[in-house]
Amino acid sequence: MAKKNAAYTNESIVSLKGADRVRKRPGVIFGSDGVDGCAHSIFEILSNSIDEAREGYGDRILITKFKDHSVEVEDFGRGMPVDYNKAENRYNWELLFCEMYAGGKYTAGAENYEYSLGLNGLGLCATQYSSEWMTADVYRDGFHYHLDFQKGENVGGLQKEPSTRRKTGSRIRWKPDREVFTDIDVPSSAYLDVIKRQAIVNAGVTFVFTDESGPERTVTEFCYQKGIEDYVEEVANLESLTPVQFCQSTAEGRDREDRPDYKVKMSAAFCFSNKTQLLEYYHNSSWLEHGGSPDKAVKTAFVAQIDAYLRSKGLYKKNESKIKFEDVQDCLIFVSSSFSTQTSYENQTKKAINNRFIQQAMTDFLKHNLEVYFLEKPDEAQKIAQQVLVNKQSREHADKVRQGAKKALTEKIDIANRVQKFVDCRSKDLSRRELYIVEGDSAMGAVKTSRDSEYQAIMPVRGKILNCLKADYDRIFKSDIITDLIKVLGCGVELRGKSKKDLSSFDVNNLRWNKIVICTDADVDGYQIRTLILTMLYRLVPTLIEDGYVYIAESPLYEIESKGHTYFAYTESEKTEFLERIGDAKYTIQRSKGLGENDPEMMWLTTMNPASRRLIKVTPTDAKRTAEVFDLLLGDNLAGRKEHIAQHGCEYLDELDVS
Template sequence: MTPSSEYTARHLSVLEGLEAVRKRPGMYIGSTDSRGLMHCLWEIIDNSVDEALAGFGHEIAVILHADGSVEVHDDGRGIPVDVEPKTGLSGVEVVFTKLHAGGKFGGGSYTASGGLHGVGASVVNALSSRLDVQVDRGSKTYQMSFRRGEPGRFRDSGKPGPSAPFEPFVDDSVLDVVGKAKRGVTGTRIRYWADAQIFTPDARFSYDELANRARQTSFLVPGLRITVRDERRLAGTPGADGPHEEVFHHDGGISEFVDYLAIDAPVTDVWRLHGAGSFSETVPVLDEHGHSRIAEVERSCEVDVALRWGVGYETTLRTFVNIIATPKGGTHQAGFEAALLKVLRKAVEANARKLKAGNDKLEKDDVLAGMTAVLTVRLAEPQFEGQTKEILGTPAVRQIVAKVVEKELGAKLSSTARGDKNQSSVLLEKVVNEMKSRITARVHKETQRRKTALESSTLPAKLIDCRTDDTARSELFIVEGDSALGTARHARSSEFQALLPIRGKILNVQKASVGDMLSNAECAALIQVMGAGSGRSFDIAAARYGRVILMTDADVDGAHIRTLLLTLFFRYMRPMVEAGRVFAAVPPLHRVEVVNPGSKANEMVYTYSDAELHRVLARLNAEGRKYKEPPQRYKGLGEMDADQLAETTMDPRHRSLRRVTIESAQRAEEIFELLMGSDVAPRKDFIVAGSAQLDREQIDA
């Protein structure tokens, strides 16, 4: 079919409008890769969510079909099927072919919605090679199809698809009645195929993103049931081996959302802050003749916040406007953070003597450390910066959110109820400790520079520093015990290898507060030696060593000490781990002395596991070679002499190191909390579940 035949006179204006979308898709959906593809899906899903938000729907289903199409069902009121008087078109056709058309402009259908600009459905339609919509209303099922924005009918001979013959409507559009619906049953079903002419060949729907968004929405709209089904059988997805389906349904709202997001041990319970405010806004409105005029309208804004603090220092803040995520913040987030800082500053100043806070003032990072919060605001016709709705721009919302948070959080912190009073006290101690940690880290960064052995008087006395000024080449060995330190001191290369002994098992920082960590001699010494601060103020560029190597005994106690050290690095010096600059030394477990005939010196063979020892001994026996019985078993690093330690564990030419990496920060956080956190029950279950795999022979007793 030639391009001219696709442009019928009747739909010329429609296609001209949607053709702008096809020529500049990035202006409407951000990009034409997977991100833009997902944005189109969000536009359709958000329309269904708006129905649920208005109280007219309770279920949404999203299906990723194997042919690349996606289908969205809801049980809302259904798109209007009657004729819209101004255009003479059915409501379905208006929604899917007219830019800036929908039920979210006048405020009569939706008091607060995620859709705002009225371009979502029509943009998706314009960027689809085929879109089918079915509506259940008035005991009938209506259907209309579109190809790249133009209404018509597809002649499907088998499975529906965009390659089926298409007949555009020429004179009048027809909203076909294709079946009967049960009395009282309403809803909308949309299935579309993204246009390969628009989107990049590698653009794919992300199941993980979809599941996360569905879970998030089910928290934000309590009682809404969202089903996500993947029938694509794509490798690397949960549905690789067959159709995969998940159902998301939460009645606890954003309080339950905060519990889900928070993975560290709690300092406070989840606190809920509610409130509302109103403001006047001057906006253009249409009169009965369709003419635009400027008028002042009164708006209301509802604020709902759930927040809690934990023992960690990472901040998780999710903000939403009418359940639409605003990942880049906006006026609501600015008002929330400003009020948070103001209230906590006031509380700390009122208790400065008790908290030993001095004259220093809290900063935003001190307050946000360890906080998990969900902030939602609901208002009619919010102003977003761009169609992608990532930033809220309505100026008045800042002051409303700030007033609500200031009032509600202030009341919480000044409450005389025993539970609230105890939690408030612990929270204030935490934020003051964060402030002290930040100030200490800043002082360290300002005063600590790369020191030579002669200049290291300000560093811990037990540090045995190296001579090089080249940070990238230098290595810090954290050594277990003084006995191993003596051997390591002779085994190291003093040019670039520094030693710091650790006495016994350091503090478990997963359970301890920041103040306890800083007051612990071993932890404080290690942070001071690194010279780059701690927590969110850690500056990896200021780190004094290029590599940190944990050198502990190859036994259970050594593994425990290594885990404690890794917990400290993960919690307070995480950029070192993320950059792959933390290693675990691999000392040998056994030494086999192979006897050589004649005057030739005996050969030393080192093995690193019992299985490797058995393989070596079997090979020597098979070759008829003799070795001294029994092979030496190293109980600790101190049993090696300097030459052996250098050859096996410290000399870069011969040693083996295990690099500590984080594939998933969230998964790592969960593991550390499981193994080292305050909650004993999950750890007990983990130990009991893994006890069957334990080899008693591996335990030193």
């Protein structure tokens, strides 16, 4: 509870000054005080070198990551001006490294950096302020300039000496400060991702990343001579429906009537594919992870032009609904790169832009080029239209499945709507509740009489359920056994469509059980039913397996009686070990009965009692491998299954139940 007499006076209001403006609030500038914010601070320095290269000064940028987490960025541009500035009556290095909102990108009417990645004059200063130390070496005007900083403060002023080096440029090395960022270990994969993206949208500029942080020094080079056009070719990988189209244009306009005009430069590369889909937007070289204006333009333009084509060619059926962007996106590889002299970013991290004029300019630009493309390439237009219609039919089918699945699976289990033969337990404590999935009505009876009805519930499956690996969703949800079981689980299903989006809701928090126990006979039929149930769970609710909710009740293979006692052997080796242990004592041994033939006391002892039962937790540590095994055993790969049986069948000859 707050103190009632806490002082809150005029002197309570303070302002952060100097380096504290960044060091105490890094998230405001970099979007985070964690590793993502640290990565963004690195990008701020790289951005300045990119701006130089794009203006035509230098075509090579070197980035180095060192073992101590320090970073170096070197370019071969004009070299930043750091000497005395008569107009400002200060040294430029003070403005660039120690002054927020200062730089060479504010001068009205100046040609420098007309289309710039960094406009706010924050990046270099903010990164310097957030560093443990920083050094800068600048080569220009026949001089070598050197600067040192420690925790946001300059050490030793500007050092200047004549230089015979012919190349100009800037080299900055710094170490992000752990006092500012909670984590400065930016993974090499993050460097590679950012550098590759910059190579994509800065045609002809070579980026060299040297990684000295690992056990061995590695060097990776990126260069796309034709920029986004080469990149789309790379993504399509010679498997596209249509060749790559490249278009570019410029426009001039304003976001509001009372605002000044600004310039926009736009380029786009795209093709259509039934195997790969990609949407990427860049603005002033910055990857727009959240899109904004370009994304809205693409959705509007592509839907409008493809819809117009379909109508003009009479390809819609009577009363058929209009296509949606999802139908286009599922076969579209699209990358755009735009630049503007004014940009409205959502925030300093530059993950989206919201300029109204850019959105309208790009919409008009794309609609015009698509219209021309469809006229000039009628065969390609026909291919595109047919694929979009196929995608539309798939989406509409998926929508029907989703609606049907939701209706079938989200009905509450109550007195008026009970799942047939499901037997609930009394406890409402989710940490205790267990669901036993048992094989058939006879096993159901045995388990019901031997269970602890306080926390153990029973759901029988009647016979061999549908192979969910091979069946489509329509057929799966027509199976009463499957829909009843999903209702009992209570958490919904995880269905995946072509676009990898969920087709129906799944919420593990709605799961009504702490354990889901599959309980089948220890014979061939029982193993097959168990595998089919696991396959169903793997396809429809894989999270339950991944999170460790699913178990298998291990049933004994043999009952051994000796000296008035009954013992159970769950494996052949256990049977052999027990017989060796009792030596010459008399015993009887028989294969264990099916679950439905066991008396309640035995069922409780071997299958239900937490103190004596054996449960195997189903934990697929490698989901891909699990899917491969399921496919091999139950899928359409007949040749692979035959080969597997030929190689491994002999291992199970002793377990065959034949007479």
